[in-house]
Amino acid sequence: MSREPSLTPLRVHVVDEQPLVTESEPFLDASNISTDTPIAIDFGSYEVRAGYVNQGDPALVFTNRLARYRDRKASRTYTFVGNDTNLDQSIRTQSKSPFDGSMITNWDYVDDILAYTFHHLDVRGNGGVPNPVLITERMAALQSQRSNWYELLFECYNLQKVTFGIDSLFSFYGEHPPGTTGIAINSGNEDTSVIPVVNGKGILTEAKRINWGGQQSVGYLNGLLSLKYPYFPTKLVNNQFESMYRDFCYFSTNFEEEISTLLTMENLESKDIVVEAPFTEIVQVQKTEEELRLQAEKRRETGKRLQEQAKQRRKEKLVQKEEEYEYYLQIRVQLQDQPKKSVLATLQKAGFDDEEDFNKYILSLERSLKRARVLDADANDEEETTVPVFDLVNIPDEELTEEQKREKRKQRLMKANYDARMKAKEEKLEQQKRDEEARLRDVQWREADLKGWIKDKRAKLSNLMKSRKEKLKMKEDMKDRKSQAAQKRMKNIASLAEDKISGNKRSKQQATIDNDPNDTFGANDDDWMIYNDISQNPEALDEALEEEYKTIVEIEKELLEHDPTFTEEDTLDAQYDWRNSVLHLFLRGPRSHDSESIHEQHQMHLNVERIRVPEVIFQPSIGGLDQAGIVELCETLLLKKFGSNRRELSEISKMMAKNIFITGGNAKLPGIRERVVREFTGFLPVGTNLNVKLAEDPSMSAWRGMAKFANNTSLYETSIMTKKEYEELGPEYIKEHNLGNAKFVD
Numbered sequence: 001m002s003r004e005p006s007l008t009p010l011r012v013h014v015v016d017e018q019p020l021v022t023e024s025e026p027f028l029d030a031s032n033i034s035t036d037t038p039i040a041i042d043f044g045s046y047e048v049r050a051g052y053v054n055q056g057d058p059a060l061v062f063t064n065r066l067a068r069y070r071d072r073k074a075s076r077t078y079t080f081v082g083n084d085t086n087l088d089q090s091i092r093t094q095s096k097s098p099f100d101g102s103m104i105t106n107w108d109y110v111d112d113i114l115a116y117t118f119h120h121l122d123v124r125g126n127g128g129v130p131n132p133v134l135i136t137e138r139m140a141a142l143q144s145q146r147s148n149w150y151e152l153l154f155e156c157y158n159l160q161k162v163t164f165g166i167d168s169l170f171s172f173y174g175e176h177p178p179g180t181t182g183i184a185i186n187s188g189n190e191d192t193s194v195i196p197v198v199n200g201k202g203i204l205t206e207a208k209r210i211n212w213g214g215q216q217s218v219g220y221l222n223g224l225l226s227l228k229y230p231y232f233p234t235k236l237v238n239n240q241f242e243s244m245y246r247d248f249c250y251f252s253t254n255f256e257e258e259i260s261t262l263l264t265m266e267n268l269e270s271k272d273i274v275v276e277a278p279f280t281e282i283v284q285v286q287k288t289e290e291e292l293r294l295q296a297e298k299r300r301e302t303g304k305r306l307q308e309q310a311k312q313r314r315k316e317k318l319v320q321k322e323e324e325y326e327y328y329l330q331i332r333v334q335l336q337d338q339p340k341k342s343v344l345a346t347l348q349k350a351g352f353d354d355e356e357d358f359n360k361y362i363l364s365l366e367r368s369l370k371r372a373r374v375l376d377a378d379a380n381d382e383e384e385t386t387v388p389v390f391d392l393v394n395i396p397d398e399e400l401t402e403e404q405k406r407e408k409r410k411q412r413l414m415k416a417n418y419d420a421r422m423k424a425k426e427e428k429l430e431q432q433k434r435d436e437e438a439r440l441r442d443v444q445w446r447e448a449d450l451k452g453w454i455k456d457k458r459a460k461l462s463n464l465m466k467s468r469k470e471k472l473k474m475k476e477d478m479k480d481r482k483s484q485a486a487q488k489r490m491k492n493i494a495s496l497a498e499d500k501i502s503g504n505k506r507s508k509q510q511a512t513i514d515n516d517p518n519d520t521f522g523a524n525d526d527d528w529m530i531y532n533d534i535s536q537n538p539e540a541l542d543e544a545l546e547e548e549y550k551t552i553v554e555i556e557k558e559l560l561e562h563d564p565t566f567t568e569e570d571t572l573d574a575q576y577d578w579r580n581s582v583l584h585l586f587l588r589g590p591r592s593h594d595s596e597s598i599h600e601q602h603q604m605h606l607n608v609e610r611i612r613v614p615e616v617i618f619q620p621s622i623g624g625l626d627q628a629g630i631v632e633l634c635e636t637l638l639l640k641k642f643g644s645n646r647r648e649l650s651e652i653s654k655m656m657a658k659n660i661f662i663t664g665g666n667a668k669l670p671g672i673r674e675r676v677v678r679e680f681t682g683f684l685p686v687g688t689n690l691n692v693k694l695a696e697d698p699s700m701s702a703w704r705g706m707a708k709f710a711n712n713t714s715l716y717e718t719s720i721m722t723k724k725e726y727e728e729l730g731p732e733y734i735k736e737h738n739l740g741n742a743k744f745v746d
Helices: 082-087 089-094 107-120 143-156 167-174 214-228 238-248 255-261 265-271 289-334 340-349 355-379 402-448 450-477 484-502 526-534 538-562 582-588 608-612 630-640 651-658 672-683 701-711 713-717 723-729
Strands: 012-014 039-043 047-052 060-063 066-071 076-081 133-137 161-166 182-187 192-198 208-210 273-276 603-606 660-663 692-694
Touching (some): 039 107, 039 701, 047 701, 060 082, 066 082, 066 107, 076 082, 082 089, 107 143, 133 143, 133 701, 143 161, 143 723, 161 167, 161 701, 167 182, 167 192, 167 660, 167 701, 182 630, 192 630, 208 630, 214 238, 214 608, 238 273, 289 355, 289 402, 340 355, 450 538, 630 651, 630 672, 672 692, 701 713
Parallel strands (some): 012 273, 039 133, 133 161, 182 660, 660 692
Antiparallel strands (some): 047 060, 182 192, 192 208, 273 603
């Protein structure tokens, strides 16, 4: 990847799609498990974790997705749930989640997922599920969501006991003793919540939620990379962006400081991540040296043949123009002594309007012939060893035979070509002489007034640099047909087409070239300005850029030699060095870019995005949210609530500061604990005892807390909602407990 011998290539991470599985989800043997043992189901929007609470870890962990596949041959529809959707690519593509954002919207899917869960847990019951069930729900879940859960569990599965609780509070309970005071910070797949806990009970009236989680972060990363690489040749799928977010993003300990220094060569060496999308590489057969030599020789022969053909066509056209010019000169001589009426009739018969039009045409033909002779002279710029003899040119035709007349016309053409070559050489020598005189004047000026000379050279260099930037921008804009440059070009073409339609008759004010009665373009110098606008193509711009580059290099060379304030860093090459380009470092990292490499075309560089995407839960405004971040929310809880102020914390706030607990799948990214410690230390009073703890396994923490809660009989019994209570009190009833939601009272 690197073409600098002193730099080692950066490691390339290939982001493949999630591999397909070869075996379906196994079934648990629960023959030795009592029907009184509760089943804990952490029903998250990303994953479902389910198992018996007397086991250390959940027996089932699968993605919360479902797909229905129709087998047309068998005329049957099959349902695939969770990890089984990865058995086939087409099934995985069709799989969907029962969630729409943080809300469950497809309860048919939930029914099938619960049936799949109970079946794989080997739940044994006659006409229903005999085991008690614990299920997680989000903080401040809507009453309609819980009502649907009640209906599904009690009426479809004939459940007798169910407990609902908030996932982050279950997680806090699982890793702290009962009755602990603290703050539970949960960053999940769909949102991030901050819940104060006092004596083991969640204080939901002071809890806050940020509408940002892992799912939004993955979408944000997708959007940033799509803007960063708009012409990326491959379309990546969602799980590839999930892999990039999970594997390469991290929470910055000091975001403002790190983001300001990240795009430097030194930092990018360790923090720039190169990811490559999978692609099929077309292997080209390597040609031998002999084959390459023969191919190059064939190209040279073809080029030489084309040059000869062009030269021959140019000579033929020149001869044709010479004959045409000679013919019209003879007509002009013949018409000198004739009456004006006869002259006008003869000219109109030949296609001319009047004598003035005829003379203009001869003049334009003479100019065109002059240009053609100069081109022919440039193409034959060899030294004339002998002066050719044109002995028949000055002899009158009356004294010559027919054969000598033909030879005279031939000599006349040869003499015209010879004269044109001689004149071109003289002009070339004159130009060299003028260039040498200009160089001597420039040297004298520099020696007499160095300060003024430097100022003039700097001004010329600045103008050339500005012109170069405009041409480079024009070249880039011409790639986009909707750009201003492309639109201007199309307007000029349309204008010329309109002029051609409205002016079929040749204008009297313009002379005709090359004997085309409708072609008046080029007679005026202004026409070539329009031509330049129309013919703005990459090749023409490249030639102009090359000429400007040569002039810039010459001026820079003089300034480097005579201007002590002009250094190598001020030159064009230094300014356009990719090492000094922030845009290059942002897009391509700390290595040069080979646009011809098929591998580099399929590579993306993660640098700023690695810390910018996770930063949203600390600064939601980065993601477009008008909400406070978790640090601001916790600062309000610790310094303005529960009897505290900025000068002194209450006893409850002091105990909260000792138990800051971070959990949730989105908290698995590195660096979140260190960031929270730094931010909290900044706003807490000096000397405050601060303890920040990250869950041992943020994804499994909630399920383990549910298992611990279910094994605490005294607490668990107060949280159970029975089927009898459901039938008596209705689906709107909430069984309130320390770790669950509460009924909102207006």
